[in-house]
Amino acid sequence: MKQIAVIGVGYVGLVTAAAFADLGNKVIALDIDEGKIARLKRGEMPIYEPGLEELVRRNVHAGRLSFTTSYSEALDGTEFAFIAVGTPSGADGEADLRYVEAAAKSIAQNMTAPLIVINKSTVPVGTGDWVADIIAHNQPEPIPFSVVSCPEFLREGSALSDFMNPHRVVLGSTDKEAAEKVAQLHLPLRAPIIVTDLRTAEMIKYASNAFLAAKISFINEIANICEELGADVEEVAVGMGYDPRIGPLFLKAGLGYGGSCFPKDVKALAHMAEEKGRHPQLLHAVMAINADRRTMAVERVREMLGGDLEGKTVGLLGLAFKPNTDDMREAPAIDIAKALIDGGAVVRAYDPIAMDNASKLMPNVTMCADPYALAEGSDALIVVTDWNEFKQLDLERVRDLMKQPVIFDGRNIYDPEQMCRLGFRYRAIGRPSKCAEQQSTETASV
Ligand code: UDX
Numbered sequence: 025m026k027q028i029a030v031i032g033v034g035y036v037g038l039v040t041a042a043a044f045a046d047l048g049n050k051v052i053a054l055d056i057d058e059g060k061i062a063r064l065k066r067g068e069m070p071i072y073e074p075g076l077e078e079l080v081r082r083n084v085h086a087g088r089l090s091f092t093t094s095y096s097e098a099l100d101g102t103e104f105a106f107i108a109v110g111t112p113s114g115a116d117g118e119a120d121l122r123y124v125e126a127a128a129k130s131i132a133q134n135m136t137a138p139l140i141v142i143n144k145s146t147v148p149v150g151t152g153d154w155v156a157d158i159i160a161h162n163q164p165e166p167i168p169f170s171v172v173s174c175p176e177f178l179r180e181g182s183a184l185s186d187f188m189n190p191h192r193v194v195l196g197s198t199d200k201e202a203a204e205k206v207a208q209l210h211l212p213l214r215a216p217i218i219v220t221d222l223r224t225a226e227m228i229k230y231a232s233n234a235f236l237a238a239k240i241s242f243i244n245e246i247a248n249i250c251e252e253l254g255a256d257v258e259e260v261a262v263g264m265g266y267d268p269r270i271g272p273l274f275l276k277a278g279l280g281y282g283g284s285c286f287p288k289d290v291k292a293l294a295h296m297a298e299e300k301g302r303h304p305q306l307l308h309a310v311m312a313i314n315a316d317r318r319t320m321a322v323e324r325v326r327e328m329l330g331g332d333l334e335g336k337t338v339g340l341l342g343l344a345f346k347p348n349t350d351d352m353r354e355a356p357a358i359d360i361a362k363a364l365i366d367g368g369a370v371v372r373a374y375d376p377i378a379m380d381n382a383s384k385l386m387p388n389v390t391m392c393a394d395p396y397a398l399a400e401g402s403d404a405l406i407v408v409t410d411w412n413e414f415k416q417l418d419l420e421r422v423r424d425l426m427k428q429p430v431i432f433d434g435r436n437i438y439d440p441e442q443m444c445r446l447g448f449r450y451r452a453i454g455r456p457s458k459c460a461e462q463q464s465t466e467t468a469s470v
Contacts, residue, residue, distance in 0.1 A: 025048060025049060025050055026049045026050070026103060026104065026209060027049070027050045027051075027052075027101055027102045027103060027104075028041075028044050028049050028050070028051045028052075028102060028103075028104045028105075028106065028209075029051075029052050029053075029054060029098040029099055029102045029104070029105040029106070030044070030051060030052070030053045030054065030105075030106045030108055031054050031055075031098070031105060031106065031107050031108060031109060031127045031130075031131070032054075032055060032107065032108040032109035032110065032123070032127065032145070033053050033054075033055040033060060033061070033064065033070065033091070033108075034070075034071075034108065034109070034110055035071055035073070035178075035180060035183065035284070036108045036144055036145070036176045036178065037053065037055075037106070037108030037109070037144070038053065038064075038069075038070070038071070038076065038080070039073065039076065039178060039183045039184060039187050040106055040108055040144060040176070040187070041053035041089060041106075042076060042079045042080050042083055042089060042184075043079070043184065043187045043188060044209070045083035045086075045088040045089035046079055046082070046083055046088075047212050047213075048088070048212075049088065049209070050087075050088055051083075051088060051089050051090075052090050052091070052092055052097065052098045052102070053089065053090070053091050053092075053098075054091075054092050054093065054094070054095065054097075054098040055091075055093065056093060056126075057093075058093050061091045061092065061093050064080070064091045065091050067080070067081055067084075071350075071351075072349060072350045072377055073180065073181070073183050073184070073349070074181065074182075074184070074348060075184045076183070076184060079184060095130045095131065095133070095134035096134045096136075098134075099131065099134050099135050099136065099139070100136070101137070102139070103137075103138075103139065103140060103205075104139075104140050104142060104205075104206070104209065105131055105135075105139055105140070105141050105142065106142045106143075106144050106174075107124060107127050107128070107131075107141065107142070107143045107144060107145055107155070108144040108145055108176075109123035109124055109126075109127050109145055110123050110145070111123070111124060111145050111146055111147055111288075112288070113287075113288045113291055113292065116295060117291035117292055117294060117295040118148070118292060118295045118296075118299075119146070119147060119148050119288070119292045121147065121148070121151065121154075123145075124143075124145060124147060124151065124155065125158060128141070128155045128158040128159050128162070129158060129162045131159060132158065132159040132160075132161075132162035132163045133162055133163070133164065135163070135167055135169065136167070137167065138167060138168045138169060139167070139169045140169070140170050140172060140202045140205060140206060141155065141159065141169055141170070141171050141172070142171075142172045142173075142174045142206055143155060143171065143172070143173050143174065144174055144175065144176045146175060146176075146229050146230070146233075146285065146288075146289055146292075147173075147226060148226070148292060148296055149223050149226045149227050149230070149296060150223060150226070151226060152171045152172075152173045152196065152197075152222035152223070152225075152226060153171075153222060153223075155171050156169075156171045159171075170197060170198075170199035170201075170202035171197065171198075171199075171202075171222065172195055172196065172197040172199070172202050172203055172206050172222075173194075173195070173196035173197065173222050173225035173226050174193070174194065174195050174196075174206060174225070175194055175225060175226065175228060175229035177190060177191070177192075177229070177232065180283065180284070180346070180348075180349045180351055181346065181347065181348030181349045182348070188213065189213070189215075190213055190215045191215065191216075192215055192216045192217070192218055193207070193210045193213065193215050193216070193217045193218070194218050194220070194225050194228050194229070195207060195217060195218065195219050195220070195225060196219075196220050196221050196222040196223070196224055196225020196226065196228075197219075197221070197222055197225075198221065198222060200219070203219050204219075207219065229289075230289055230292070230293045230296075231293075233285055233286055233289040233290065234289065234290050234293050234307060234310070236274050236286065237281055237286040237289075237290045237310050237314070238306065238307075238310045239274040239275065240274055240276075240280065240281050240286075240314070241280070241281075241309070241310040241311075241313040241314055243257065243261060243274075243275045243276065243277045244277050244278070244280060244313055244314070244317055244453075244454075245313055246260060246277070246454065247277035247453050247454025248320075248454070250454040250455070250456075251453075251454055251455075251456075254456045255454075255456075256454070256455045256456060257277045257436075257453065257454030257455060258277075258436055258454070258455060260454075261275035261276070261277070276435075276436075277436065277453045277454045278317070278410070278434055278435045278436065278453055279317045279318065279321055279356040279360075279408060279434040279435065279453075280313075280314040280315075280316075280317030280318065280356060281314055281345075282345030282346070282353065282354040282355045282356055283345045283346065283351060283353055283354055283355075284351065284353045284354070286354075287311075287314075287354040288354075290307055290310055290311055291311065293307060294307040294308060294311070317356065318356050318359040318360055318363070319359075319363065321356070321360050321406060321408075321432065321434050322360055322363040322364055322367065324432050324451055325338060325364070325404050325406060325430075325432050326367065328404060328430050328432060328449055328451060329403055329404055329428070329430060332368075333364060333367035333368050333369040334367070334368035334369070335368060335369075335370070336368075336369045336370070336403040336404065337369065337370045337371075337372065337401060337402050337403050337404075337427065338364050338369045338370070338371055338372070338402065338403065338404050338405070338406065339371075339372045339373065339374070339392070339398040339399060339402040339404070339405045339406070340357055340360065340361060340371065340372070340373040340374070340389070340398075340405075340406055340408045341373075341374060341395060341398065341405055341406065341407045341408060341409070341411075341414050342357065342373075342374075342375050342378075342407065342408040342409025342410070342411055342414065342435075343355060343357040343373050343375035343378045343379065343382040343408065343409060344357075344375055344377070344378035344381075344382075344409050345357075345409070346409065346410075347409055347410055347411045347412065348411075349377075349378070350375075350377040350378040350380070350381050351378070351381070352378055352381045352382050352385055355378075355382075355408075355409075356408060356434070357373070357382065357386075357408045357409070358385055358386060360406065360408060361373070361386050361388075361389050362386075365388055365389075370390075371386075371388070371389045371390070372389065372390045372391070372392050372398055372402070373386075373389050373390070373391055373392065373398065374391065374392045374393075374394060374395050374397070374398040375409065375411070376411055376413060378409075379391045395413075395414065395417055395422065396418075396421060396422065396425055399421075399422040399425040399426050400425040400426075401425070401426070401427050402425075402426050402427060402428075403426070403427050403428045403430060404428065404430035404431070404432065405422070405426070405430070405431050405432070406431075406432045406434055407431070407432070407433045407434050407435050407437055407438075408434055408435070409435065410435035410437050414437060415437050415438075419438075419442075419443070419446055419448075420446060423446055423447060423448060428449070429446075429447055429448045429449060430448070430449045430450075431443065431448050431449070431450050431451075432450075432451050432452075433450065433451070433452040433453070434453060435453070436452045436453050436454075436455065438450065438452070440452055440455055440456070440457060440458040441458040443458075444457070444458045444459035
């Protein structure tokens with residue numbers, strides 16, 4: 025049994041702590057937010073993540089997982105300290121490292137024995153070296169330590185299974201012995217382990233996220249072209265995906281990427297390049313295409329409602345940036361609601377779990393009890409998040425409740441032919457409308 029400290033109980037930190045505890049280690053998770061730690065001690069989760077509450081409860085009960093706000097308690101007798109604090113975007117897109125700096129200083133001031141400091145937060149290339157400097161300069165007396173970069177690739181909504189079944193573990197360090205010890209901790213995960221230098225490990229995380237974001241913007245650009253040329257992007261993606269050089273994943277056209285990672289990381293990578301005098305043209309195109317998705321959604325609905333949003337009631341089906349999470353960070357719903365309201369529309373919404381978080385960000389949006397209450401009296405609905413429960417709606421009931429049967433499906437969850445048969449005025453992303461008649465009426469009314 026190894027003893028591990030995890031600094032920061034946000035998404036990555038809490039999952040890391042609970043998962044390492046479940047693998048049989050003794051884990052002390054620390055956060056400077058006393059309220060958060062108090063709630064965790066009472067068994068209340070600060071985030072919604074399937075399976076997390078049960079995993080935390082089980083490991084706390086078994087005595088392998090505990091929570092504290094005290095660095096001296098967290099570091100007492102520990103060999104490994106994971107840094108998993110937030111790295112929000114600064115004003116110019118650069119990563120704001122103030123929490124990493126504070127954690128490194130506190131580690132330096134409270135460590136009493138040799139320590140391996142492992143950085144899990146997504147940090148600019150070069151941060152590992154900087155953390156090592158901060159620790160060295162803030163120790164009251166020199167105690168040996170090493171810094172290892174171990175970027176986390178988990179996704180919200182499937183965080184536990186992503187953590188437990190990684191496609192690879194990336195470790196970067198100048199100290200091969202320390203990297204080897206961290207590799208041992210990950211052996212039960214049975215994943216390929218790549219050991220490299222600090223900067224390369226940090227870059228692997230940015231390059232991976234930027235590539236995935238580029239894949240999404242690519243398919244969204246293809247969707248725009250499909251719309252003009254009468255092709256179906258869903259089938260194009262399937263046809264492309266069989267080529268192993270392309271692969272089928274992350275080719276879902278829609279309203280673009282949101283969340284806590286892709287927007288921030290693509291911006292930060294571009295910023296790092298620009299600081300060195302480079303012009304990351306592709307990264308800028310990825311971001312611009314993504315921003316356009318949100319404007320496009322509002323424009324489509326405006327067209328479908330005859331060119332004017334004034335006084336129209338528009339319902340958002342889904343608010344979270346993706347299904348199975350209550351996370352509203354960089355969610356397309358925020359910009360879409362704002363643009364609709366600016367255009368004179370009355371906006372309402374329903375989301376299975378993100379409405380509490382969302383209402384703080386969008387006070388002018390009325391939250392509804394369920395999708396049918398949302399449909400009642402609406403002039404149009406926009407599918408913003410592809411929650412499974414929206415795929416199973418009683419669409420005839422939805423149609424009958426709506427003031428006008430207009431649906432803009434921003435996630436391609438419905439079958440265009442069926443929607444046409446049911447009498448909806450329906451448009452999707454990068455797919456031809458199956459109702460030629462409907463299309464011509466629509467064009468006539470614009
Ligand atoms: C992502 C990375 O996948 C993960 O490896 C990293 O550690 C953190 O960032 P996450 O933000 O949780 O994870 O969500 P993910 O499932 O990757 O989706 C990101 C966004 O892209 C969502 O807004 C989703 O709707 C969008 N997306 C994803 C698409 O629009 N199309 C796709 O084909 C895939």
